[in-house]
Structure formats: structure tokens, C-alpha cells
Amino acid sequence: MLDFAIIGGGPAGLTAGLYATRGGLANVTMFEKGLPGGQITQSSEIENYPGQLEVVTGLDLMEKWPEQCQRFGLKHNMNEITKISKNNDIFNITLVNGETVESKCVLIATGSVPKSSNIKGESDFFGRGVSTCATCDGFFYKGKDVAVIGGGDTAVEEAIFLANICKTVYIVHRRDKFRASPHEVEKLNKHKNIIQILNHTTEEIIGDASGVTGIIVKSKDTNETKTLDVLGAFIFVGRDVLNQTLQNEDGSFICDTNESGEVIVDLKMRTSLSGLFAAGDIRIDAPKQVVCAAGDGAMAGISAIAYLQ
Ligand code: FAD
């Protein structure tokens, strides 16, 4: 029987583990299906984590977090969790191999994954020219032309990253103004090999047996279409929260969520189900920042201690 089970090993889960173990909980396990660190490990440049003067990669930023947590006794179980349920005040955590683990309280900190754009050709060419990770796949397009689809912080930042590797980067956004912060847009504007295709929708990603060969974009002003000859299409159109572990058989959730499936919490990261906490990108109104996810995690760790007392 665990005191506290943490599902997800990103900034939220790791910080919750640090605070819970350092605060005196003896039996705390973090379940993480991959390497700890979370989605930020896919980012090429972080410059807004407090106290971090140098611009670092996400991998560098997260490198020492697991070691610091383990120092205070956090255990890491490298398994995917498929279901969380509660019976008679005890939570049952189901692992992907069917095994179950019991815990007195639980934190869900599973974060989010890239949203699908539903653009024609996206799924056909996924992994064959279509990517959602510039840090992982950018190098394959060294000296070549690529497109980035989206207009948020991720699209703009990753376009800048790709501009340092690729010959030309087209950034295609469906509106005439980027959603990304002005500071990022200012940086984007300085890159001569980034061509901004604003107020255009992406109609189709085209290709052949070798992979992507281009994308077809359509002007919202004139309805004219044109083909951009690119070998890579990087799609950054937002993220979906990973809440499937909280779903009952009938599709309802074990705790309250909003219309986007984000978990509703109070200021102590408590959900509507007693003993279940949520932290980081999965919760309502998350600012989707590493520092905020870590802050949520700290609060959840402290709340778990209070709950068990
Ligand atoms: P995540 O980081 O998503 O971690 C969740 C973890 O849970 C993952 O490791 C996942 O493998 C694991 N998991 C999921 N489901 C299961 C399961 N069923 N069983 C077991 N494990 C599971 N923020 C900034 O502050 N500054 C930036 O510059 C910045 N740049 C970004 C650039 C990119 C490309 C991206 C994608 C994000 C960026 N962000 C940035 C946002 C930041 O990464 C997130 O806000 C933050 O990582 C959220 O942390 P989290 O712990 O809530 O979730």
C-alpha cells in the first residue's frame, strides 16, 4: 500500500514527489511511462525558468530533477498507468500489464500531448515527414525546406529552432496575427529564412512513397491555393490533456472536469474526489509553464501530506 501515488513524471509530478518525500511521506511512488522530465524535454530553448540565466534546452533544464527527488526517497516505477479508481477510501492504480497497486491518495500529473490538426494527409504521413517535435526530427531536414503549421508559442519557437538547421522555414498560420507572445514574434521577425504565410489555412499535406513533398495552402483573403514544396511539415496546433486514466467504463470521469476534459481543482490542487489531486497542464486554467506546473506539484505534495494526517 502506497501513501501517495504520483502519475506522471513531468515538472508537476517530480516536484510533488520532492515535497511529499521531503515533507515526511515514506512510501511515495511516481509512475512515469517514459523518462522523467515531461514534455519540456522536447523544447530546444527555455529562457523563462526563474534563476536560469543561460538559455538551456528542455533536457538540460530537467536533467537533475529526478536525482534531487530520489535523494529524499521518491521511488520511480517506469510503467504506464491505464486506470485510477477508488473503493472504500483506497485508490486502485492499474498498470499497463494489468497489475494493480493500492494507494491512500493519488496525484494525476499526466500533462498533455500534441493536438491533431485534422489536416488531410496528416495521419498518412505521420513519421514520414509530418512531425510534432522539432528537437527530435529537425536534423533530418538539414539544409532542406520545411513548413511549420500553427501560430502559438510552440509553433513560433520551433520555427526559430528549425531556421538554424533548415534552408527555408515557412510558418503557416490561419489568422493574420500570431497567438505567440510578442517577444517570440519579434525574434521570429529577425530570421530571414523564415517566410510567414499568414491568413492561410493548410488544406492538405501531400507526398509519395518517399514521404512528404509539399503542403497546399489557401489564402483566406482570395481563396487562391498554392503548393509549398517542403519535405517536412511540423504541426504545432495546441495540446490535449491526458485524462484517460480518470475515465469510467461509461466515459464519465471519476472527478469533475470542464468541457475540454481539464481536471477541476481548488487552490490546494484538490479535485472533487477526496484524496485525488491534479497538478500541471492537466488542470483547469493551467498557464502551461514549467514554473507553474512545478508550483502546482509543490502544492499537491503539501496537500497530500495534510490529507493523510
Ligand atoms: P508534462 O510535462 O506533460 O509531463 C507529464 C508526464 O506524464 C510525461 O512525462 C508523460 O510521459 C507522463 N504520462 C502521461 N500519461 C501517463 C500515464 N498514463 N502513465 C504514466 N505516465 C504518464 N514552458 C515554459 O515554462 N517555458 C518554455 O519555454 C516552454 N516551452 C515549451 C516548448 C514545447 C515544444 C512544449 C511542448 C512545451 C513548452 N512549455 C514551456 C510548456 C511546459 O513544457 C509544460 O507546461 C510543462 O511541461 C507541464 O508539466 P506537467 O508536469 O504538467 O506535464
Ligand code: NAP
Ligand atoms: P496554443 O497556444 O493553443 O496555439 C495553438 C495554435 O495553433 C494557435 O495559433 C491556433 O490558431 C492554431 N491552431 C489550432 N488548431 C489548428 C488547426 N486545426 N489548424 C491550424 N492551426 C490551428 O498551443 P501551443 O503553441 O502548443 O502552446 C500551448 C501552451 O503552452 C500555451 O499556453 C503556451 O503559451 C505554452 N507554451 C509556452 C512557451 C513559453 O513559455 N516559451 C512555449 C511553448 C508553449 P488560433 O491562433 O487561430 O487559435
